[in-house]
Amino acid sequence: MLKYVLTLLYLFTFVWAAAREIKLQSPDGKIEVRIQNEQNLTYSIYIQKTLLLDRSVIDLELDNGTRLSADLSIASVKxxxxxxxxxxxxxxxxRIIPDHYTQVEIRFRQPYSLIFRVYDDGVAYRMVTHFPDSIVIKNELALFNFAKAGKAWCPLVKPRQDADQFHTAFEEDYTIKPLDSLATSHLMFTPVLIQAPPKINVLITEADLVDFPGMFLTGTxxxxLRSSFAPYPLEEKMVGGEFPQKIVTKRAGYIARTIGTRSLPWRVIALSTDDKSLPSNDMVYRLASPSKVQDLSWIKPGKSTEEWIIGSNLYNVPFKAGINTATYKYYIDFAKRFGFERILLDAGWSDNTDLFQINPEINMEEIASYAKKNSIGLSLWTLASTLDRQLEPALEQFTKWGVDFIMTDFMDRDDQKTVNFHHRIAEACARHKIMLMFHGSFKPAGFNRTWPHALTREGVLGSEYNKWSRRATPTHNVTLPFIRMVSGPMDYEPGLLQNATEASFRPIDQYVMSLGTRCHQMAMFVVYDSPMQFFSGNPSTGMQEPELMELLGSIPTVWDETSILDGKVGEFIITNRKKDNTFYLGAMTNWETRTFSISLDFLGEGEYQLTAAEDGMNAxxxxxxxxxxxxxxxxxxxxEINLVPGGGFLGKFLKVSN
Incomplete structure (x- = not known):
């Protein structure tokens, strides 16, 4: 909500030949953008007077050959x-997000505008088109031309055998490469992080992604780095397997068909001179369109159980565990006992291709009644192609069962058609007052501001990878907050209660362990942004450790304030959060042993009871x-915090006296 607006506005007109450079500074004066028009429309970025990006090109090409950069002349500058x-x-x-920036809007005599915003923590620009009729966009060029060589953290897309390069689950680890070693064959989804001399962090991503394909990057x-976009899908086919999905078999020679008068997505360049400023950067949220949902009273963040990762492999129970009524009632009992708000029925509760063909081992009415009796919410997994086909009747049925949260999965694309699918599903769920998250999906890019009931999203290599790989390492885990998390909340699904060292880890389905310590997993509930956190640990193990589960159950998922006390990409992070009068601290390290002395100056006056989960003597x-x-x-x-290799710390500071 707007609290106050201080606007200094002036409007003037001139010919471009009279002023070939427009300058714009951040509110604190440390970042400067210079916009130039010579042979191309370009911009340069300086941070603390150091040239960072040099004459980076902006262009837009329509299918009729019209280009933004062709013979531009200015009509006005605001x-x-x-x-x-x-x-x-x-x-x-x-909760309260300062939104301070300087902006320039350049209106050209041609049917285009260019808007730049400069914040104290980054730069963003977007193009606006002013055509009376619909347009077909052949391509958008966003060139990020660094003044000096640097190194990049690259989520490189691995090609699929059954589909083109633009099909990806957006779940990769980060390869560190010299920037000038990246070629056009290196396709990366965003965000991408570049560390440029003299140690300036540049994170490139996007915001307000609506009716347009998502931005990939390639090397040069x-x-x-140069933008790349999935061409529009002309033909699709269903591919089989346990989780059928649509893949594109024919693409157009353009990336988007859209209305002629509109704003294109923001191109976001988050900047920092230290690593610890990145995880708390919320530029993407600030740049997104405001909420399309008027009544927000039904949106309830919280914690949920999740059984798919461990395969419902319960023990010490008087029933046969599996995808059945008894198992889900046990999950409800667990959630109730330890303060979780809901449970998830993951894949298998129905036929994947028909949401009305319920697993015969499940009595949905009995589960729904038991959940309601215990004040526990129900969430359901769905396959995206099935949900799309059965959308309205399915949402109506979910409401009858009391289901107020769904997951939909296996899109694995971000072309224009798939981006529009996300918005269509969000609009339908809002009408039915059902919260949601997307798996097999791209980063949020501000979607969670426009649709606040879309509480979290995958697009991250998370806990499930422990089932079949060694990829979810502590190093990866302490890289995510500095890169992926800057683009929006992420559903990592932490909390595995079987834990292993680097030497003892084995990927074992049904007995899924994590790389790193128990407290490394617990710390994620504070370190990772996700208003709906999914606990992936085994409840049977949790039942034997009630004090730890009670601590975990008391951790909020939304926050009044967040600060990163210290951190370094891929090495460690220490996160401090505040909710009401209680503070929470989460710390994680990579495979290095670390010791920290943390000043508790962030506390208020009075005494606090610190309850902490720390790496044990033999962790x-x-x-x-x-x-x-x-x-x-x-x-x-x-x-004093002592972290063993792959270790972590979780602390709760409850005020007990003034």
């Missing part, structure tokens, strides 16, 4: 300085070893 705030209804980082064999050899401690602390005290 400058603004904005100081306002946004109140987030589902605050994954903070120079110090540049370096037996990764599930942890200790729970309780002590009284005050503002100004120092907290």
């Amino acid at each position: 400058r603004n300085q904005i100081r306002t705030t946004i109140t987030s209804p589902v605050p994954e980082k903070r 064999s120079a110090n540049s 370096d050899r037996y990764a599930a070893d942890y200790k729970l401690t309780t002590r009284t602390v005050r503002k100004g005290d120092t907290l």
Whole structure:
């Protein structure tokens, strides 16, 4: 919500030949953008007077050959300085978001405008078209031309045998490569992080992705990255297997068909001179379109169980565990006991291709009645192609069962048609007051501001990879907050209770362990942004450790404030959150042993009870070893944290006296 707006506005007209460079500075004066028009429309970015991006090209080409950059002349330039705030209804980082920036809007005599915004923590631009009729966009060029060589954290797309390069689950780890070693054959989905000399972090992503394909990047064999977009799908076919999905068999020679007068997505360049500023950067949220949902009272963030990763492999129970009524009632009992708000019925509760063909081992009415009796919410997994085909009758049935949250899965694309699918599903769920998340999907790109009931999203290599690989390493886990998480909340599904060292880990289905310690998994509930957190651990193990589960159950999923006390990409992170008068601390490390002395100056006045889950004495050899401690602390005290390789720390500071 707007609290106040200070707008300094002036409008003037001139010919482009008289002013070939327009300058714009951030509110604090440390970042400067210079927009040029010579042979191409370009811009340069300086941070603290150091040239960072040099004459990076902006262009748009229509299918009739018309280009943005052709013979541009300016009609008007409008400058603004904005100081306002946004109140987030589902605050994954903070409730009150300062939105301070300087803006220039350049209106050309041709039917285009260009808008630049400069914040203290980054730069963004978008193009606006002003055609009376619909247009076909052949391509958009976004060239990010770095002044000096740097290194890049690249989520490189691995080709599929049954589909083209633009089919991906957006679940890759990060390869670190010199920027000038990246060629056009290196396709990366965004965000991509570049560390440029002298140690300036540049994170490239996008925001307000509506009716347009998502942006990939490729290298150029120079110090540049270049945009790439999936062409529009003309023909599709269903491919079989357990989870059928549509793949594109024929693509058009253009990337989008769209209305003629519209704003294109923001191209976002988040900037920082230290690593720890990245995870708390919320530029993407600020740039997204405001909520399309008026009544937000039914949106309820929280924690849920999730059984697919461990295969419902319960033990010490008086029934045969599996996808059946007794198992889900056990999950409801677990959720109720430890303060979780809901459970998820993952894949298998129905036929994957027909949401009305219920698994005969499941009595949905009995489960729904038992959940309602215990005040536990129900969530359901769906296959995207099935949900799309059965959308309205399925949502009506879900409402009858009391289901108020769904997951839909296996899109694995972000072409224009798939992006529009996401918005269509969100609109339908909003009408039925059903929350949702997408799996097998691209990053949120601000979707969660426009559709606040879309609480989280996958597009991340998370816990499920422990079932079949060694890829979800502690190093990967402490890379995610600095890159993927900057583009929006992520459904990692933490909380595995079988844990292993680097030497003892084995990917074993049905007995799924994590790489790293128990407390590394617990810390994720504070470190990772996700207003709906899914606990993937085995409830049977959790039942034997009630004090740890009670601590976990008391951790919120939305926050009044967030700060990163310290961190380094791929090495470690220490996150401090606040909800009401209680503070929470999460720390994670890679495979290095680390010790931290943390000042508790972030606390308010008075005494706090610190309840902490810490790596145990033998956690370096037996990764599930942890200790729970309780002590009284005050503002100004120092907290010593010792992390073993792959270790973590979770702390809750509850105020007990003034």
